[in-house]
Amino acid sequence: MAILVSRLLFLFSLFLSVAQCVTKTYDFDVSWVSANPDGLKERSVIGINGQWPIPTINVTKGDQLVVNVKNSLGNESTSLHFHGLYQNGTTHMDGPAQVSQCAIMPGSTFTYNFTVDQPGTYWYHSHVRGQYPDGLRGAFIVQDPEDPHKDLYDEEIVLTFSDWYHDHMPDLLASFISIANPSGAEPVPNSALVNETQNLAVKIKPGKTYMFRIINMGAFAAQYIWFEGHTMQVVEVDGVYTEPADAEMIYVTVAQRWSVLVTAKNDTNANFAFVGSMDEDLFDTVPDGLNPNVTGWLVYDDTKEKPAPKEIESFEPFDDFDLVPQDKEELYDHVDYQIQLDMKMDNLDDGANYAFFNDQTYAAPKVPTLYTVLSTGPNATNPEIYGSHTNQFVLDHNQVVEIVLNNDDPGKHPFHLHGHAFQLVHRSADDAGFYDASNHSAFPATPMRRDTILVNPNGNLVLRFRSDNPGVWLFHCHIEWHVASGLIATIIEAPLALQKQLSGKIPQDHQQACRAGNVLMEGNAAGNTVDVLDLQGETSFPSPIPTGFTARGIVALVFSCVAAFVGMGVIGWYGMAPIKAKSG
Amino acid sequence: MVQIFAAQVFFICLRECLETSIIVSVLLSFLAQTLTSEADKPIYRKLVRQIWLGVILGVAICVVFGAAIIGTFYHLQSDIFSQYEYIWEGVFSLIASAIITIMGAALLRISKMRDKWRVKIAAALDANSAGESSPRGLRFLGEKYAMFLLPFVTVLREGLEGVLFIIGAGLGLPATAFPLAVACGLGVGALIGYLLYRGGNAGSLQLFLVASTCFLYLIAAGLLSKSVWFFENYAWNVAIGGDAAETGAGPGSYDIRQSVWHVNCCSPQLDGGGWWGVFNSIFGWQNSATYGSVISYNLYCIGVGAAFLAMYSREKKAAKTE
Numbered sequence: 001m002a003i004l005v006s007r008l009l010f011l012f013s014l015f016l017s018v019a020q021c022v023t024k025t026y027d028f029d030v031s032w033v034s035a036n037p038d039g040l041k042e043r044s045v046i047g048i049n050g051q052w053p054i055p056t057i058n059v060t061k062g063d064q065l066v067v068n069v070k071n072s073l074g075n076e077s078t079s080l081h082f083h084g085l086y087q088n089g090t091t092h093m094d095g096p097a098q099v100s101q102c103a104i105m106p107g108s109t110f111t112y113n114f115t116v117d118q119p120g121t122y123w124y125h126s127h128v129r130g131q132y133p134d135g136l137r138g139a140f141i142v143q144d145p146e147d148p149h150k151d152l153y154d155e156e157i158v159l160t161f162s163d164w165y166h167d168h169m170p171d172l173l174a175s176f177i178s179i180a181n182p183s184g185a186e187p188v189p190n191s192a193l194v195n196e197t198q199n200l201a202v203k204i205k206p207g208k209t210y211m212f213r214i215i216n217m218g219a220f221a222a223q224y225i226w227f228e229g230h231t232m233q234v235v236e237v238d239g240v241y242t243e244p245a246d247a248e249m250i251y252v253t254v255a256q257r258w259s260v261l262v263t264a265k266n267d268t269n270a271n272f273a274f275v276g277s278m279d280e281d282l283f284d285t286v287p288d289g290l291n292p293n294v295t296g297w298l299v300y301d302d303t304k305e306k307p308a309p310k311e312i313e314s315f316e317p318f319d320d321f322d323l324v325p326q327d328k329e330e331l332y333d334h335v336d337y338q339i340q341l342d343m344k345m346d347n348l349d350d351g352a353n354y355a356f357f358n359d360q361t362y363a364a365p366k367v368p369t370l371y372t373v374l375s376t377g378p379n380a381t382n383p384e385i386y387g388s389h390t391n392q393f394v395l396d397h398n399q400v401v402e403i404v405l406n407n408d409d410p411g412k413h414p415f416h417l418h419g420h421a422f423q424l425v426h427r428s429a430d431d432a433g434f435y436d437a438s439n440h441s442a443f444p445a446t447p448m449r450r451d452t453i454l455v456n457p458n459g460n461l462v463l464r465f466r467s468d469n470p471g472v473w474l475f476h477c478h479i480e481w482h483v484a485s486g487l488i489a490t491i492i493e494a495p496l497a498l499q500k501q502l503s504g505k506i507p508q509d510h511q512q513a514c515r516a517g518n519v520l521m522e523g524n525a526a527g528n529t530v531d532v533l534d535l536q537g538e539t540s541f542p543s544p545i546p547t548g549f550t551a552r553g554i555v556a557l558v559f560s561c562v563a564a565f566v567g568m569g570v571i572g573w574y575g576m577a578p579i580k581a582k583s584g
Numbered sequence: 585m586v587q588i589f590a591a592q593v594f595f596i597c598l599r600e601c602l603e604t605s606i607i608v609s610v611l612l613s614f615l616a617q618t619l620t621s622e623a624d625k626p627i628y629r630k631l632v633r634q635i636w637l638g639v640i641l642g643v644a645i646c647v648v649f650g651a652a653i654i655g656t657f658y659h660l661q662s663d664i665f666s667q668y669e670y671i672w673e674g675v676f677s678l679i680a681s682a683i684i685t686i687m688g689a690a691l692l693r694i695s696k697m698r699d700k701w702r703v704k705i706a707a708a709l710d711a712n713s714a715g716e717s718s719p720r721g722l723r724f725l726g727e728k729y730a731m732f733l734l735p736f737v738t739v740l741r742e743g744l745e746g747v748l749f750i751i752g753a754g755l756g757l758p759a760t761a762f763p764l765a766v767a768c769g770l771g772v773g774a775l776i777g778y779l780l781y782r783g784g785n786a787g788s789l790q791l792f793l794v795a796s797t798c799f800l801y802l803i804a805a806g807l808l809s810k811s812v813w814f815f816e817n818y819a820w821n822v823a824i825g826g827d828a829a830e831t832g833a834g835p836g837s838y839d840i841r842q843s844v845w846h847v848n849c850c851s852p853q854l855d856g857g858g859w860w861g862v863f864n865s866i867f868g869w870q871n872s873a874t875y876g877s878v879i880s881y882n883l884y885c886i887g888v889g890a891a892f893l894a895m896y897s898r899e900k901k902a903a904k905t906e
Contacts, residue, residue: 180824182835566886567889571801
């Protein structure tokens with residue numbers, strides 16, 4: 001009897017868990033469509049199911065998400081990355097091509113299938129070389145029935161901000177990474193967009209409080225964002241709830257998300273502008289006629305005018321370093337493993353400008369790094385097998401890892417870590433130089449956490465996280481130009497645990513994708529399965545520029561000297577000859 | 585540091601001044617040798633004064649004329665040339681190289697001029713003494729003031745030639761590069777002229793002439809190489825859509841496809857170049873050498889050597905047939 005009851009209970013609980021676990025399925029047919037979001041130029045963009053802007057993915061925490069992707073682009077391969085999702089146990093669903101999967105070739109289909117176990121504001125985008133700014137970028141919202149702030153607001157509204165180019169990324173990339181662009185000047189966007197359009201009217205009701213889920217889906221430009229006449233209250237960054245904090249203006253780098261509460265006024269006497277303003281400090285030169293701003297309005301009353309935004313005197317954004325996570329997770333004060341990344345920009349011997357971590361620029365390996373982990377057995381813990389151009393770090397399981405990032409470049413860079421949110425324990429001001437572990441301001445007791453963080457020009461950052469998520473995770477600058485120029489590190493987290501998780505469990509369509517693209521699925525970075533320490537045949541890459549004289553230069557200099565001596569010798573001999581003849 | 589010394593200008597001034605000094609010294613020694621008696625003293629003094637007057641006047645006119653031309657030229661240059669700076673610098677260097685190449689050979693033959701001038705002066709004085717038969721007028725004036733006119737005309741001719749030569753060879757140089765080089769050239773030229781007058785031997789003069797000619801040809805080789813370099817750099821600037829020099833001397837300031845050597849320092853271009861600029865103007869130094877600049881330098885040196893060999897064999901043939 002007791003056994004029967006327990007069996008019944010088991011079945012009942014099984015039923016309950018099935019009922020809770022909703023599966024949401026999206027069928028995405030990725031193809032080219034035409035659009036003109038800034039009213040300046042009609043161009044082809046990457047849409048989904050014949051539409052652009054692409055749909056928002058909307059799920060509830062705990063849902064199983066299935067995204068069936070069909071690549072109908074014809075001329076480009078693709079992949080989807082669900083930005084900010086930890087993918088615990090499903091690193092093979094993370095999306096970066098040549099890292100955790102093979103790119104989805106034109107005509108192929110591919111299924112992403114994973115459980116979403118975290119609430120908040122995310123986005124999804126292509127993670128194939130420089131592709132998403134051509135349109136394949138959309139919001140990804142995870143509702144939370146247990147949102148600690150749910151009593152503070154009435155409705156939520158998604159606002160995506162982005163920059164927009166009139167030219168296609170492959171063309172822009174070709175001119176960006178080129179001998180003709182030795183200074184590495186990034187292409188400057190042609191426009192700024194909000195919800196992939198401009199002059200957006202957002203209808204609001206007096207007295208209500210709205211949660212704006214703000215996402216910067218741009219390729220390059222961070223944006224200053226403010227609402228005229230309204231104060232924001234920050235309650236979430238990158239999926240991490242924060243203690244509410246007031247802000248008049250926020251600075252949202254590409255790939256960051258901020259949820260802010262805005263309480264509407266009690267009257268409908270006027271409408272108010274809100275503005276996204278691209279940070280022009282990022283641009284090498286600001287072209288004439290560029291409008292760096294995109295404007296929308298909080299519309300209380302349709303019949304009233306929408307006022308032009310007011311000029312502001314200066315940009316004084318809120319500092320996200322000061323945020324406190326709502327869960328009060330304490331500082332990880334004991335560091336087990338430190339990764340130091342010194343980043344810079346420099347030229348290689350093809351004349352083009354590249355980005356470097358520790359003097360090494362990233363180039364994708366021949367075998368996606370995840371598949372190297374899964375096919376090399378105990379050797380997977382040896383960093384060498386992942387190649388010479390992947391900036392790889394192998395982490396042990398469940399350790400506290402610290403990333404020290406030194407920005408040896410006068411630009412601002414938003415860094416993103418896949419698979420984790422990290423604690424921001426230190427961020428220097430501009431021009432502070434390299435991080436000095438023996439001389440820094442006190443770390444906060446409950447550091448702010450997020451997955452995309454700004455490092456200041458010539459400054460530094462210290463991030464900490466726990467390596468509790470076996471997988472292959474990229475750490476990279478989210479400026480799409482710098483992704484292309486190699487500002488990427490590969491973190492191989494708990495490879496042996498990962499093998500236990502995923503060996504033999506890579507779905508058929510993932511293997512199919514590699515076969516379709518003729519990409520190797522086994523062996524080290526060079527695809528060598530016999531001797532995994534032998535990297536012969538791995539991806540080749542331009543070499544550093546030799547400094548000073550090479551053999552060629554010395555030969556040329558010697559020849560020039562000899563030629564000069566010979567020429568002058570003849571002149572001297574000729575010049576002296578008549579005298580000799582006379583005296584002789 | 586702005587460029588304050590143009591080596592080619594120095595050597596040209598030196599050469600022209602030397603030429604003038606030789607003539608003056610020939611005249612002075614001629615007078616000293618012919619008018620030896622006590623009775624000739626007044627006329628000797630008068631004639632010497634005439635010579636120096638001629639020299640000073642000639643030099644003054646040349647300096648004024650040269651300064652005016654160069655001044656006008658640079659006044660115009662700032663407006664016209666800035667836009668296509670590299671093209672102009674390339675063209676100017678090419679012209680300068682050609683001018684030095686053509687005129688340089690003449691420098692080696694200066695010593696012959698002493699004999700030529702002795703004959704000329706003797707003829708002039710002969711005409712003076714036999715002058716009674718001729719009608720008074722221009723010719724008389726010419727004869728009476730021969731000791732003035734000879735150096736005056738010579739200085740004027742050599743000087744104006746020098747001015748044009750300097751402008752041609754110094755095209756594209758900043759105006760600040762001229763004064764010191766001109767002053768030094770004239771000073772050293774005069775000094776050598778004086779030493780020669782005091783009894784220097786022909787051999788050391790010849791040696792000196794040969795050495796300075798060699799320098800001029802080295803400069804010309806450098807100029808040709810520089811001209812090629814400027815044209816290439818212009819093309820590079822067009823390719824990258826900006827002024828490469830803005831990126832300093834590091835990567836991106838040059839076209840790596842054309843590079844033979846590159847050192848991230850020692851640029852003769854940046855900040856006037858300092859000593860590297862001097863090194864550049866005498867030996868054609870580039871911190872960023874290209875195939876074009878190296879090959880043109882080598883070919884020029886070999887070409888000049890070959891040309892002098894050809895000249896020598898032709899002269900030898902001519903001597904045999906005489």
